[in-house]
Amino acid sequence: MLSGRFLLTCLVFVSFTHLQAQGDLPSDFLSKEFHKERREQLRRKLPKNSVAVFFANPVRNRANDVDFIYHQDPNFYYLTGYKEPDAVLLIFKDNQTAANSKTYNEIIFVQPRDAMREMWTGRRLGDKGVMDQLGFEQSFNNGEFKKYNVDFSKFDQVLFYDFFNDTRDNPADSSDLYNLIEQFKVKVNYPSKDQLTVSREQRKNNLNMTGLDGYMRELRGVKTEEELEFIRKAVLVSCQGQIEVMKALKPGMSEREIQGIHEFVFKKYQAEDVGYPSIVGAGHNGCILHYIENYKPEVSSKELILMDLGAEYRGYTADITRTIPVSGKFSADQKAIYDIVLNAQEAAMKKAKPGVSFAELNQITKQVVNKGLKDLGIIKSENENHLYYPHGCCHHIGLDVHDKGMRDALQENMTFTIEPGIYIPENSDCDPRWWGISVRIEDDFRITKNGNEHLSSYAPRTTDDIEATMKLPSPLDNFVLPELKGKK
Structure with a gap:
């Protein structure tokens, strides 16, 4: 009897909080009309049948x-x-006919409402919620997928991304992703990777595990106005983080403390x-390109500090x-290197327009x-091979920091970075100075009809502007935590 009452209490609690909480959450996400239109655009690109x-x-x-x-797959x-x-x-190219003779061209299977699990891990939409809030006409609980005929x-x-065998099986859930x-x-009839065959030719099938990515790159590479609004917000939040750290x-x-200031600013502006x-x-x-330890306990007055951070706002990242x-x-030497990088970036900024490729900008x-x-004597020839600038200068931004998009020709409303750099590690083959x-x-840009829009111009970029900003007072100047003196 107790377990029955407890379950009933759970059901009432979850149903009430699910309804009550709708007003507690942000409401400025992408509209259901946006997602529906994106599915329709993909459908138009799909091959026949x-x-x-x-x-x-x-x-x-x-x-x-x-x-x-949890972070959702960006394509999904x-x-x-x-x-x-x-x-x-x-998503079907052509209309399909259901058992009840109703036609449809898309169908989604989602995790069901579950009172007990929602108490532990949060609210779920369920099949009806997906219909109501996301605009799907054909939505079912994922337990129905096995029976879907x-x-x-x-x-x-049949187009899909191949699997990486990195999905765990939850024995308590027969409809988790592993089972789906x-x-x-x-x-x-997916071919087994370890299946032996005596045939010289691979068995022919209708599975296409490479073509879908090209369609998604074409779609996601060019942003809509709804997407641009979120990208601009993410960029402005990130710029403010840079400014507050400069001050x-x-x-x-410590490097961790500096990281914390950036990320506090992100949260303050409601970046997720x-x-x-x-x-x-x-x-x-x-000099470590993707240095994410951020573990140095004290930064020195003789050093530069490189800060590469981006806020994610409503799924879109700067x-x-x-x-x-x-x-x-x-210092004079630091400024000399800095100005080379700045000049390189500005040269690419002037050339970035529709039709130009990333390779050209690089x-x-x-x-x-x-x-x-x-000119500084660090290399002997302009044609010398070296590792002082070991990466490309551009990539798309959007739902992924290295977003999907075509690289051969920029198009209007593509959003991307220009990020040259110079890195001179200890013991390099040059003067130790x-x-x-x-x-x-690194800055973020949008391609316009005839050129580009500098989205992140709000963050100081020249040496003069950076030094001037660093002289400004900070709201954190008087934020001093007491020494920890816990009981032994």
Whole structure:
């Protein structure tokens, strides 16, 4: 009797809080009309007599019984707006006929409402919620997918992303992502990787595990006005983080503390998360391109600090890097390297317009960097191979920090970065005076009809503007925590 009453209490509690909480959550997400239109755009691109299949991201385990905060697969979110795990989406090129003679061209299977689980891990939409809030006409609980009777062999192509075998099986849930994938494999006669064959030719089938990415790159690479609004917000929040750190930075701070200021600003402006692991590297740590330990206990007044961080707002991320002097003033050598990188970035900014490729912009920045390094005597020839600038200068931004998009020709409303850099680690083959200097300047842009819009211009970028900003008072100047004196 007690368990029955407890379950009834759970049901009432979850139903009440689910309804009550709708007003407690942000409401400015992408509209259901946006996602529906994106599905329609994909449908138009699909080959004749085909179906595209998308799976939600798996839940990732951190350790023991603790999972990482869930992050939806960007393609799945882009097409649905659904932010929960254990789901599968099918988009058909042509109308299909259900058993009740009703026609449909898309169907989604999602995790069901569950009073007990929602008490532990949060609210769920369920199949009815997906219909009401996300605008799907055909929405079912994921337990129905196994019984879903569609003959995949009738299609010329079944398009999906291949699997990485990184999904855990939850023995208590027969409809989790692991089982959805296994059920799908049976339905489409997915070839076993370890299956032996005596045939010289691979068995022909209608499975296409490469073509879907090209369509998604075309779609996601060019942003809509709704998307641009969120990207602009993410960029402005990230710029403000850079400004607040410039004002607050002092010798003796730790890299973690500096990271914390950035990320506090993000949260203050209601950004849900960082778009990627924050990079805060002082001195030679800045020479590690993706340095995410941020573990140096004290930064020195003799060092530069490279800060590559981006806020994620409503799923869309910025990507901004500033390199500033811990002392508040660039030394002559630091300024010399910095200005080469700045000149390289500005040269690419002037050329960025529709029709230009990332490769062209990258080449422009490399020419400026190589000439500058030669003039300083760091390299002997502008054609010398070196690792002082080891990466490309551009990538798309959006739902991913390295977002999907075409790289061969920029188009209006593409959003992307320009991020040249110079990194001179200890023991490099040059005068030791340059050792430990690392500079990257990264800004975000939108391609316009005839040029580009500099989205992140709000964050100080020249050495004069950075030094001037670092002289400004900070709200954190008087924020001093007491020494810890816990009882022994």
